[in-house]
Amino acid sequence: MRRHTGEASLAQRYSPHPKQVRVQGLGRGFWLVTALLTLLSLGTTYYYLFGSIDWIMPGASHPVADRASDVDGLFKFMAVFGTAILIYVSGYVIYFGIEFRARPTDPPDLVGVPVHDAPKLELWWTVLPTILLAVLTALSINVWYKIQFGTGAPALTMEVVGHQFYFEYRYPGLKTSVFSKTEPMHLPLGVPVRILITSADVIHQFWVPEIRLKQAAVPGLVQNLNYTPLRAGTYDIACSEFCGPDHSVMHGQLIIEPVADFNKWLEGQKKAAASAGATVNLANGSADAGKATFAQKCAACHNNPPTPFDQKLVGPGLAKITDDPAHPTLVTGKPPTPANIADILQNGFTGPIGTMPNRQANALSDKDIADLVAYLTSLK
Amino acid sequence: MATAAAAIPHGGGHAEVAARYHDVDPVYAETRDLRLLGFVLFLLSDCILFGAFIFAYIYLRVSAPAWPPFVGGHQLPWFDTSFAAFNSIVLFGSGVTMHFALENWKHLNKRKFNMWLIATIILGIGFLLGQAHEYSVVGISWAGSTMGASFFTLTGMHGFHVFVGVCFLTTLAIQANRGVYTGSKYFGLTAGTLYWHFVDVIWVALFFLFYLW
Amino acid sequence: MTEAAIEKGAALAGALVVGITAVIQLKNDWAARGIDASVTKILLGLMALGCVLALLAAVNVLGARA
């Protein structure tokens, strides 16, 4: 590669006193453009505040949950100022680009106005954004507080467990689970609900776009969402954290319906579960088979061989479950009778201590349950 | 002239260097200065490597329901503080001897320099043997639990650093006796000393976090 | 006299010697300037702290597991 050291272009010959562009003030064009940009931003502001933005924020005009309108308010606030800033910046960039373009008649050493800085101006564009962001912070914290503590004591606490690639819904008093592959999830209209979210395998995310809030389903961690459904209807549920090959078809439906309908549906589910012969005959369970089953299906969360209650793995230790002076009752608060132990095995359990999946999630056959109960009650 | 000389503010790094080392070979002076800064920055980034794993250890320990964690039904044992305390002193002692070694080199006292440097190397090897003994009796496994994971990863990384340090110091001992370094040019020894002190200090953190916390 | 007691005794003695030496070194080098000197000072100080920790461990103030 030859190096060219010879003739340099005109632009590089610096005259000690270069000719400078003369500019009187900001000029009329600047103010015209400013006015135009201001009008534009006012227009977008009007649109965000009074137009229908349902096409970007689904269900914005008729909030589906009590938090949706708060989030939308925050979104609109940011959209108004964000769009305005974008309009001004790009507007000025384009205007300056045209107004101050080099003309073919320019002498080669013509340079722009040699202004290095303007402290007052810089102060303004440091202070104003700071104030704006401070306000935004305050608003965000306010909505954050509502999300965390704003919803009243839950009238319904249900569980969502993420699986590859479906959601499992558990309702109180319902022995069987509802699976998003086959059935929609139901929520009662107008009452505060608490949704406990965890995962059985990898990280998922439980998201209903119209409700705005989402929460990750992380294995070994129970998180929650609290809100009050405000509008009946059918909505999509999506998993928004990559969870494996079929992540994109991990999908469910949420039906929000009046409390009466919801209860009717729940009763129907319970009947179905009962008719499915959910009561297990515990008579002929074998403790030895139960020991094997325990090692196979329970040891992931409960220490094996079973330990005293306080020695937790994920769930508590299960030794002396039937006669532990420190813990006379089961986690359900019921006496440690075989029937009550079987109840936990069938329906799972959720409480401050953690979440245990139910028999469907653990794939426990009736015999497994019988054997496990025999085994656990045999521990002394 | 005064204005002439003042006309160049010495913002440029190497001018300051030259000012500091105007008595020694300027090329060496500058090279040393670059290497020193580079080496210190390397130690800093190494700190962050340990820091990240220490963060992981603290995170896991704090979020665990019980510590030491339970594995297969029984709780893991605590580490043996008394032996660790003894072993730490071995390592800290080697730091002091290394410091003596460098001091003696600066005062051109080569015999003492060799003595202290060899003492340092021996103490370093001693510490490694101590770690080996620790591993053999600690009674937990790397893949067995979060405790083992953090313990073996962190102390293993540290042990590797000590091992590298021992090799480093041995090389320095050979070079020094081959006359690679002089009374005014001994950056290798400075680097070795800094590295060795650094390894000691990392151990201070690990000693506290695993044995005393 | 158990093994642990011997170790702790050794650690105690060693911590005193090493720690004090380190502090003396720190004092001698206090005037030194330059990156290497400053870094050495910091590291020596932390090492002295380590000796204090070892000492406390040796006298069962720290790390005494019930």
Added chain:
Amino acid sequence: MHAGTTTTHDAHDVHDHIHPAPEGFIRKYVFSLDHKVIGFQYFFTGLFLLLIAGSFAELVRLQLTKPEGAIMSHNAYNEMFTMHGTAMVWMVLIPLVTGAIGNFVMPLQIGARDVAFPWLNMASFWIFPIAALILFSSMLFGGPHAGWTEYPPISLADGTAGALWCMAIFVIGISSTMTGLNFMVTIIKMRAPGMTWTRMPLFVWATFATALMNMFATVALSAATGALFIEHVFNVPFFDASRGGSPVLFEHMFWFYSHPAVYIFIIPAFGVVSEVLPVFARKPIFGYKMIAFSSMAISILAFTVWAHHMFPSGLAPWLQLPFMILTYAIGIPTGIKVFSWMATLWGGRIHYTTAMLYAMGFLITFTFGGITGVFLASVPVDLHMHGTYFVVGHFHYVVAGGAVMGFLAAIPYWYPKATGRMMSERIGQLSFWLFFIGLNGTFLPMHWLGLEGMPRRYASYIDFAKSNPDAQFWNTFETAMSFLMVASVGLLVFNVLWSIKHGKVAGINPWGARTLEWTISSPPPYYNFKKLPEVYGRPYDYDRPLPYKNTDNELDEYPEYGRVLMPIPTPAAVGA
């Protein structure tokens, strides 16, 4: 004052020796110690990998032209977007902006003969293709599928491929740590006499801020990938919830690096824009000190905001607030930068070269990306937007509309210095308009698709398309638009190769730029500066004569200096 003069002399003693010229093809072009050659090596390797990673992106786009997925299986799609993200971030952007541009330009701009540790520099380059080989070899073992974030537990399902992924990222991490260290020392210690901190060109400031993050953040990445690697290979339970580990821990360790990573490739782009704007607006940069300061502020704040990537992912609620506030704080220095660039244009005499077009396009697209970033920083709004196409749109505006635009501005700007020839302006401007339109057309619709409820990393969107009939139209539209960017990059590659032979002869300083690299021949000799220049003022003062002494434009071919010291200028000559 006598001391003053002696130090001046020593300054020259110290630096004015010129090493003998490298000899033989290998020393000159393969294992070269010359920062300029290493810059070329980074540039062409990175460009090649850019084509590969870009073609992955196009496969991803083609798949989405049909709701059920047009061309490949879910698994193949997941592998494609994983490799696209990984390769683009670690194998393309960081090597190109820091490795290529930083390596070539920074030493020239501070008036140094080379970087502080040429051997280290060479090593960190040669690590890079090895890392790339490891990464792409993982595709032979089924390929990684968990996205460029490679979260466990899902990434643990990748087996060998996942382990190779970790290895590749670990290795490239070492490379950029070494580069960062090298650049820090170079900038702190090897500036030309008289180049105080406030006389450094802004690209050097940007490189310094970047080097800081490269040095300190990348090590944390090495830790994260290292831990994931030993979990892969030795089954060590760092992240396995069933054995007491925590998946969230990985997210912390990963994002502690990967948020600064974003700035590692955007800040050099800031630097490029700060160079290009004053040159082609023919006026001083507006608010030099604020721009320099905000680069540092951003790079330091970058270490304190990582958890804003994890708002819904199991972060303690009370922890969300400090991270939200710190993230907003980053908006302030960024705003200062944008406004200062805007003000630089005012009252200028703007010459529309390709570089200038890219710089002005950068101002618009980057501002857009920055503003959508503020949306995502707000916890409640992020709970809606997290993991949707809104996020994809946002970071592509920042990365493609910010980092890549800056990079594309840098190529035509420094190409004459690098090769001695100009790039074709006509092709260049055409490729700009293709890129600018293609970029907005591709990534703008993603924002409302995401808000409507389309999650990212979707191999198919049947259910989403059912409730949003316009989904397929917009996705197809994006795909079509993305091919404009392909055309633009194709033109760029052609332009780069064609102009080497057929470009106009550039001369020393075709742009009339005022930083030091434009005072020496194009391309510069291996030793850059025959005599070390002395700096008397700020680089962008177009209303004053050049603030340099001791520069010389006419260099003979490689002189046989060996380690001979160059003649010392008399104080009079220095002062004048």
